[in-house]
Amino acid sequence: MRLFCITTIIVVLQWSGLLAPLNIAAGAESLDKNRNVLLLNSYNQKMSWVENIVQGVEDILHPEQNNLTLHIENMDTKVFFSAEYFESFRNYLQVKYQKTSFSLILLSDNNAYDFIRTHRKTLFPGVPVSFCGVNDFEQNQLAGLQDFTGVAELFSARQTVELALKIHPETTELFIINDYLKTGRAWAKDIDEDLQGLSDTIRIRHSGNLSIKELQDEISRLGPTALILLGVFFADRDGLYYTYERTGEILSKVSKVPVYCLLEFNIGSGIVGGHVISGYYQGKTMAEIGKKILSGEDADSIPVILQGSNRYVFDYKQLSRFGIDEKLLPGNSVIINRPFSFYQEYKTEVLTVLFFICALLLTIIGLILNIGRRKRAEKALQESEIRFRQLANATWEAIIVHSKGMFFHGNDPFYSLFGYQKGELDNKQILPIILPPESVGDVVKRIEQGILDPYETVAIRKNGEKFPVEIRVREMEYEERDVRMAAIRDLSGRKRIEQRLAQSQKLEAIGTLAGGIAHDFNNILSAIIGYCELASLEAIPGTKIKKYLGEMHKAGNRAKELVQQILTFARKSIDEKxxxxxxxxxxxxxxxxxxxxxxxxxxxxxxxxxxxxxxxxxxxxxxxxxxxxxxxxxxxxxxxxxxxxxxxxxxxxxxxxxxxxxxxxxxxxxxxxxxxxxxxxxxxxxxxxxxxxxxxxxxxxxxxxxxxxxxxxxxxxxxxxxxxxxxxxxxxxxxVADVVASHHTILADELPGGSERILLVDDETMLVNMMHDLLQKLGYEVTGFTSALEALHTFSKSPDDFDLVISDMTMPIMSGDTLAGELLSVRPDIPIILNTGFTDKITEDEALKIGIKRFIMKPVEINKLAPAIREVLAGE
Missing domain, CATH: 3.30.565.10 (Histidine kinase-like ATPase, C-terminal domain)
Structure with a gap:
């Protein structure tokens, strides 16, 4: 009876969290000893964002418990951001850690990420990397890099705004605030892309480059049906810097409408909340990946995590201020600043004390009425076993309980999954029965080493059919003996989905190949069709040469349609109905x-x-x-x-x-x-x-x-x-379409021409020569280049010597859209026509937004190019 009392007290203390449960397998899961880990932060560690990342890393790695030395370096690039600074910082790291061998590098935010991508080979060759907080992450950024993985920082603008519109259905305007630093402008662009389609129902506008006073005035003038979305605001137009926490306080103080945000550390100073990026969870996820690497897992086999590290967080004070019902919030939301409740704050302790008192009373009664207590205990044990079986049978997974491989319990899903009858396997060695011979050895080895991590293997049904499973194991005491309880999940459905996904990826690869072929083929067709048109202009009407050239032109157009079919297959064609x-x-x-x-x-x-x-x-x-x-x-x-x-x-x-x-x-x-x-x-x-x-x-x-x-x-x-x-x-x-397609073809003698001066740029010499002759035939004065840099140099010296620029899109060193931006910075009124065989870098709408007047797909026929040139020169 005294043993029962002691056991009861220990169970109560463990249940309440006052005594940590014993972990007999703790040594098996600890990390290797005496290893160095470098944590490189882009910003100052006094920023709460960086503090939270560091806390997340320490909560996962537990450096002192796992014999890890965590070296923390802060680049402070919010203040220092020059080539000389980065070079000095590189020299600093080289000198400081030239005799230190690192097992892992952890990076937070873009500047540290870019710095290590550039200098890892010279500073820390071969050291695996796990990163977090990286904006605008693209998989191709890791091309050529080994042992580089992590978690990207993806803000949840759409989730936040859609939830806000659900809470405030009367909303007619969304006012988005970002500063005009590089990060702020990038956020504004990404938010616009994330909110595509919402502008059809509400008005969306951005704050612009304002001083803090102008921004406060703008906020104070917002109507009662407006909402505010705060992105990232670190400095105003006058160069005054603010902490993220201070920003939320300054802006919300003058706002009569709710302010939502995308960063967790804005909350608590007047911001309602949102689906926010959490520095703590970014750091924690990065460290979890790093822990896998330290445990021997290949970093290249761990995919970059693109979502799942954000969470819903709201301020109770602001919910109350704007009368927002918590029932409208997602079920997993975190509420901060909730009024103090003794019961809620110390719920576990209160229940622990009550439970402890009840346990003592029951123990005293048990001592007095030992015989009756024993009978009640036996009855309770029977009922507990019934409940246990009911719960075990209600799960979707097959569950077995065995001791040293000897089977003595299985739930109904187990018998259904493997095809056996109850009692058929009692007191038998279970592993050779439910696993094929090639899988038994590995499982036995895991049992001998005390490994409890989930693992995948192959199982076998009674009828001999093999199928993939996932097994999760837990050690426990059952009926006064140490046993293993294994939960077995059938992976057949998931494997089929993975096979279909692999097939889909093959199709996507074929589509990418098709897009590349179409690009080169369009360049070839441009020359073929162009020279054919040039020859046709010179040929005498009614002659066989004229007829042959016409047939050749038809064949070129059929090839053009074939390329369009290739692009359609690749799902990369421009949708022109x-x-x-x-x-x-x-x-x-x-x-x-x-x-x-x-x-x-x-x-x-x-x-x-x-x-x-x-x-x-x-x-x-x-x-x-x-x-x-x-x-x-x-x-x-x-x-x-x-x-x-x-x-x-x-x-x-x-x-x-x-x-x-x-x-x-x-x-x-x-x-x-x-x-x-x-x-x-x-x-x-x-x-x-x-x-x-x-x-x-x-x-x-x-x-x-x-x-x-x-x-x-x-x-x-x-x-x-x-x-x-x-x-x-x-x-x-x-x-049925209301329009009627025009069948009029512009004849050679109808082609509009002119005497203006045209700058022609294409990396294909053959296309430059063809276009030069074609445009010269129309009366234009043409200067052609196969190098975008040479064309830019010539234009910069004499920008008024040209009336129009025609440029290819896909060129080495400098692409067509980049060249267009440089030309427009020299002379903003220069009209530009951009043509390409194929590109997925820029769409027609994006080209028009940056000032390009026409976006034409190759191969370009003369009866389409000639009118387009006149329209652009006329300003249409």
Whole structure:
């Protein structure tokens, strides 16, 4: 009985946290001894952001407990940021640590990250790196670097604003505050990108480059239906610097409307809160990765964490000030500054004391009524065992309990997963039964070494089927003996998803390759089509040479369309919708299909409409080819493929009954087959990505999902009817276009020209020569360069010597958009035309925003380039 009393007291103290539980496996999980770790911070450690990062690192690594020496260096780049300073800092580190061997480098924020990426090879060669707090992280930044990983800093502007709009549905304006330092401007741009689409419902505007007094005045004038989003504000226009905490206090003091933020340390000084970046969790996540590296894991095998380190944090005082109900906040939100409650503050201690008193009373009663106590204990044990079995059977995981490999308990999911009956495995060595021979040795080794970390292996069912599992183990005392409880999770579903993801990544790689091929091919086509047009201008009308050149030009345009199809496959084409006559696409596609489908399949076509839709010819072609190819695979034993094209007016009743799209005239493209049909249970999933009922060598399951995406992009919809054994009927509805496509072709003698002076830049000598002759033929005075730097140098010396600049986009050393920016800085009114074979660096909208007048895709035909030049020179 005295042993029971002592045990009860120890359990109570452990449960309350007053006595730490014993960890018999602690030595197995500790890090190696006598190792050095360098923590390099971009800023001053007195900043709360850096303090929180350091705290997060120490809470994970526990340097003193794990025999680690943590060296902390602070670059203080908020104040010092010059090439001489960085060089001196590099020399400082080299001298200070020339005799120190590091096992790990930890980096916080961009400046430290960039510094080590540049100097690691000379300062700390081969030392693995884990970083945090890096803005604008791109995976290609790690190209050529080994043992470099970490956690990126991604702010949650959209999550914060969407939650704020949910809390304040009357909002009509969002006022975004950032300073005009490099980081502030970058944040403003990234916030705009993150909030794309919200400007359709509310007005969004930025603070601009203001002094702190002007900014306070602007805030005080905001109406009652406005909200404020504070990004990063470290200095005002006058060069006055503020701590982040002080910034929140200054701005919120004059605000009559709620202020939300994206950084945790802004909260507590008048800010409501938000889905914020936490320095502590950034540091903690970075240290967790570093701990894996110190434990022997290869840093290159650990992917950079791109999300998951932010959390919802709110200030109770501001919630009360603006009458915000906590029920509107996410369930995992952290609330600070909540009024003191003795019970809430000391809830654990209060419950511990009450429990301890009750335990003592029960112990006294047990001493007096020992026999009755024993009976009640036996009954409680039986009930506890029943509850334990109920809980164990309610889980999704298979659970077994064994002692030295001898099985004596399993839950219902275990028997269901492995196919055994209860009692069939009692008192048997369980590992050789549920694991194949090749897996048993590794598991036994883990047991002997006392390793409790989760691990993956292969299990085997009673019927001999092998399948992947994850096993998590816990040591415990059960029925007065030391046992191991193992939770086994079936990974078959997850492995299938991983295989599909790998297939998707292969397709993405093919798309990237296709985009690169298209870029080079467009440059070649530019020369072919350009010289063909030059020759055609010189040829005598009516001669065979003129005819041959015309055929050559047609062939070049067909090649151009082929490149467009390649870019469409790569999903990198510029979306330029134009009127498309669907009947012509159907006729061309069916000619191709006739050659690829078996002769046992007859093709019938009923084209009853010549109407046009707004879209892209290649994508409409892709829709028809995918639908017809699927139909052909469904008729392996032969059948009839019927393609119909009709025009229907869809009234409001039809639209509301189906999908809720707009009423009006629609083209109905129907693809019907007499194949095997689709089972009813699969009809709702056929448009899901990767869903397929065929073997993997016959398709990826992407065809119908691509069709669905193209149809939706054209503001249409698709329906399907099918019965097993009776075939399928897919009907695509596309709105009829109101515009009529122009078929007028500009003749050679109609080409507009001029006498202006043009600066021509392209890294391909062949293209420069061709464009030079072509533009000179139109009367222009042309100066051509194959080097962007030489062109910039010439322009800078005499900017008024040129009336127009035509530049390629993709060039070595300096790209076309960078060149355009430099030219505009010299002469802001110079008109610029940018052309490219393919690029994903800049879009047409982005080009126009920086001052470029036209963004044209190669190959450029003379009848399109000539009018474009005149329009740009005229200022249109």
């Amino acid at each position: 134009e009127p498309v006559q669907v009947s012509q696409v159907v006729v061309e596609a069916l000619k191709l299909l006739r050659a690829s489908l078996p002769t046992s399949i007859s093709i019938q076509q009923h084209l009853n409409s010549n109407a046009q839709v707004l879209g892209e010819t290649t994508k409409i072609h892709q829709v028809l080819m995918n639908l017809c190819t699927n139909a052909g695979k469904a008729m392996k034993d032969g059948g009839t493929l019927t393609v119909s094209l009709d025009e229907e007016y869809l009234d409001q009743e039809f639209i509301s009954r189906n999908l809720g799209y707009t009423t009006g005239n629609h083209i109905k493209l129907s693809v019907k087959d007499t194949g095997v049909g689709i089972p009813p249970e699969d009809l709702t999933k056929i448009f899901d990505p990767f869903f397929t009922t065929r073997p993997k060598e016959e398709g990826t399951g992407l065809g119908l999902s691509v069709v669905h995406g193209i149809v939706r992009d054209c503001h249409g919809f698709i329906t399907v009817w099918s019965e097993p054994g009776k075939g399928c009927d897919f009907s695509v509805y596309l709105p």
